Amino acid sequence: MTLAEVRKRIDALDAKLLKLIDERAAMARDVIAAKGEDRGLPIRTDRESAVLRGLLAQPRSAAGARLVITIWRELMGENLALQDPALNLSVWGGRDPAHVGELARIRFGAAFPMEPAATPEDALAAARRRSGIAVLALDGGQSWWGRLLAEPRLKVFAAMPDLSLDGPISALAVGDVDLEPTGADETFWVTDSARVDQAIEDALSNLGFAARPIAAGGGLKLFGLAGYVQRNDERLARAPGSLTGVIGAAPQPFDL
Numbered sequence: 001m002t003l004a005e006v007r008k009r010i011d012a013l014d015a016k017l018l019k020l021i022d023e024r025a026a027m028a029r030d031v032i033a034a035k036g037e038d039r040g041l042p043i044r045t046d047r048e049s050a051v052l053r054g055l056l057a058q059p060r061s062a063a064g065a066r067l068v069i070t071i072w073r074e075l076m077g078e079n080l081a082l083q084d085p086a087l088n089l090s091v092w093g094g095r096d097p098a099h100v101g102e103l104a105r106i107r108f109g110a111a112f113p114m115e116p117a118a119t120p121e122d123a124l125a126a127a128r129r130r131s132g133i134a135v136l137a138l139d140g141g142q143s144w145w146g147r148l149l150a151e152p153r154l155k156v157f158a159a160m161p162d163l164s165l166d167g168p169i170s171a172l173a174v175g176d177v178d179l180e181p182t183g184a185d186e187t188f189w190v191t192d193s194a195r196v197d198q199a200i201e202d203a204l205s206n207l208g209f210a211a212r213p214i215a216a217g218g219g220l221k222l223f224g225l226a227g228y229v230q231r232n233d234e235r236l237a238r239a240p241g242s243l244t245g246v247i248g249a250a251p252q253p254f255d256l
Contacts, residue, residue, distance in 0.1 A: 030080035077109025088127030094137030120144035156248025181228035191241035
């Protein structure tokens, strides 16, 4: 094809894409009708994860996985904003606000407003309000995640970055979100045990958990447990520490 023919073909595809995107966006009204009046935050990480993993499993000749994830994260964010126009992000970026803000935008898209939070407490306060989501950095020495032990409504439901090749977890999303297993999850568990990390890992392994340390501060430690673990799992009653508990779970980052 000549360059003019290529551009004409691209223009035709763009028109088709726009029509499909508009049709998809309009489906938000059908989602609202199907859910009825009793609705909390419209975020369903199990559904999102299933859609993305299903798309990534389909054959592609040119579209890279990062492009697929980026486009569908934007589409999902737009759909969420249409379902709940009051949705908003409060972001505490710790020592690198620009980076954490970028992670939040990549994960949730550009459809709803994002405001910086001066402290972790401010971000969590925003998450307590209706339609509020908080994204908080995992900064060394800051143990904001320990506060979730006393707030059963607020749960960790997403980990960032979204892609494993972008590095280790550096921020978590918190909100009043209904959690369901996705088949590829990590559960977040807090303990006040004074044992060294390896001793805690060994104790958890003896109880049937594969665990890894994620953060520590204020006399508390945050561990990741492989898989989806319920808050009332009886095995955790025998885990190290007197102040312990599950504070949420998130789909594992996509491995491209």
